[in-house]
Amino acid sequence: MILEVRPSQGLRGTVRVPGDKSISHRAALLGALGEGITRIDGFLESEDCLATLRCLSLLGVSIERLAPGSYEVVGRGRQGFQEPLSVLDCGNSGTTMRLLAGILAAKPINAVVTGDVSLCARPMARVIEPLRSMGAEIYGKAQDTRAPLTIIGSRELRGRVHELPIASAQVKSAILLAGLNAKGITVVKEPTQSRNHTEVMLQYLGVPVRIEGLSVTVEGGSIPQGGHIIVPGDISSAAYLMVAGTILPNCDVTLANVGINPTRAGIIEVLRSMGADLAVRSEANDGEPRATIRIRSSGLHGIEIKGDIIPTLIDELPIIAVAAARAQGTTRIGDAAELRVKESDRIAVMARELAALGVDIREQPDGWTIRGGQRISGGRVCGHGDHRIVMALAVLGLGGDEPLYIKGAEVVGVSFPGFAGILRDLGAQIEEREAGS
Numbered sequence: 001m002i003l004e005v006r007p008s009q010g011l012r013g014t015v016r017v018p019g020d021k022s023i024s025h026r027a028a029l030l031g032a033l034g035e036g037i038t039r040i041d042g043f044l045e046s047e048d049c050l051a052t053l054r055c056l057s058l059l060g061v062s063i064e065r066l067a068p069g070s071y072e073v074v075g076r077g078r079q080g081f082q083e084p085l086s087v088l089d090c091g092n093s094g095t096t097m098r099l100l101a102g103i104l105a106a107k108p109i110n111a112v113v114t115g116d117v118s119l120c121a122r123p124m125a126r127v128i129e130p131l132r133s134m135g136a137e138i139y140g141k142a143q144d145t146r147a148p149l150t151i152i153g154s155r156e157l158r159g160r161v162h163e164l165p166i167a168s169a170q171v172k173s174a175i176l177l178a179g180l181n182a183k184g185i186t187v188v189k190e191p192t193q194s195r196n197h198t199e200v201m202l203q204y205l206g207v208p209v210r211i212e213g214l215s216v217t218v219e220g221g222s223i224p225q226g227g228h229i230i231v232p233g234d235i236s237s238a239a240y241l242m243v244a245g246t247i248l249p250n251c252d253v254t255l256a257n258v259g260i261n262p263t264r265a266g267i268i269e270v271l272r273s274m275g276a277d278l279a280v281r282s283e284a285n286d287g288e289p290r291a292t293i294r295i296r297s298s299g300l301h302g303i304e305i306k307g308d309i310i311p312t313l314i315d316e317l318p319i320i321a322v323a324a325a326r327a328q329g330t331t332r333i334g335d336a337a338e339l340r341v342k343e344s345d346r347i348a349v350m351a352r353e354l355a356a357l358g359v360d361i362r363e364q365p366d367g368w369t370i371r372g373g374q375r376i377s378g379g380r381v382c383g384h385g386d387h388r389i390v391m392a393l394a395v396l397g398l399g400g401d402e403p404l405y406i407k408g409a410e411v412v413g414v415s416f417p418g419f420a421g422i423l424r425d426l427g428a429q430i431e432e433r434e435a436g437s
């Protein structure tokens with residue numbers, strides 16, 4: 001599919017972004033692990049999260065769709081999972097694969113976990129090694145560094161202290177979920193705080209979790225209790241609308257029910273520091289705080305973005321690069337080498353596509369230097385099979401100077417079904433066309 005984007009202005013209106021991807025995965029997985037029934041509302045029905053549901057169904061978990069975004073998951077609790085009849089296919093979803101690896105390592109069944117070409121190229125030693133150090137039997141392609149993963153689960157895992165070399169919520173969560181079914185206590189210490197949705201949800205579902213600074217502890221034998229999880233809107237999806245509403249002229253956009261967990265909300269701080277007019281009005285807080293965010297057009301200026309804030313906006317860096325391309329002055333983004341091992345090498349891919357459109361962007365090992373304010377040309381660009389690259393380029397096209405055509409746009413459904421439709425509702429000129437039409 002091709003996304004055809006025309007320079008636009010005057011985005012106006014109130015919209016709700018779809019449910020948070022990270023929280024939706026966790027709601028389904030913890031519901032399945034738990035005792036009793038978990039009701040989920042606001043579940044993100046995107047390719048990634050639907051892959052999690054399909055894997056859980058293959059593990060014998062009963063999941064009923066009550067209405068769009070509303071599900072009931074019957075926890076397997078002490079009964080455990082069924083051995084799957086076929087390979088568990090996580091599609092493009094790193095969260096599904098890494099969290100499932102942690103869960104399955106400590107269950108007495110065998111499973112093979114795979115994914116698409118992108119996911120099978122992403123690093124898996126970061127979960128294989130710590131799980132093995134707890135006694136797990138888990139193997140991967142390419143000398144145990146890549147998927148497909150073969151997991152020979154066991155009830156005999158032992159808790160231990162893990163010091164993570166990088167801040168990764170997927171790795172932290174995989175270890176904590178294995179720790180729930182290991183003997184003794186499991187501690188994860190991170191170098192900087194990554195998103196904490198697993199810890200927050202475990203506590204919400206009644207599992208004791210000790211959090212001291214950057215260290216999280218769980219005890220083996222703890223089982224989540226079914227509950228009602230209301231998933232907030234995804235700030236990572238809201239980020240495209242925030243940047244569009246800032247860099248396009250004559251905008252006044254309101255986003256309702258956006259999750260603003262501080263371990264995720266770095267984009268708000270960064271856009272404000274660049275000069276954006278963002279008003280954040282807090283709403284409910286059940287452990288996952290939510291807010292209504294109002295955005296109006298503003299002139300941006302370049303800043304430096306690095307250090308501890310990076311994990312709180314890691315998925316937003318492609319769209320922040322777009323904001324930087326439309327800002328006056330230079331933006332330097334560093335400490336973000338993790339971007340190279342996401343759904344694509346986001347540092348290389350953004351540098352290549354933005355440079356092709358006339359942006360003054362220099363690629364560094366851990367980020368970019370971007371001098372904003374140049375004319376943005378149009379033409380054809382490639383989404384590189386990466387949902388966040390397609391959406392970032394689309395917003396650049398809306399704020400550019402000529403029509404832009406983005407190839408491979410169907411991958412947007414990985415995290416943000418309805419992306420183009422929501423932008424159109426706000427007044428943007430953006431159309432999805434079948435390739436070749």
Ligand code: S3P
Nearest residue numbers: 022095167168169170171194315
């Ligand atoms: C996620 C964690 C992040 C993020 C990913 C989703 C999660 O990766 O990039 O899109 O749901 O735990 P890390 O594991 O590198 O933190």
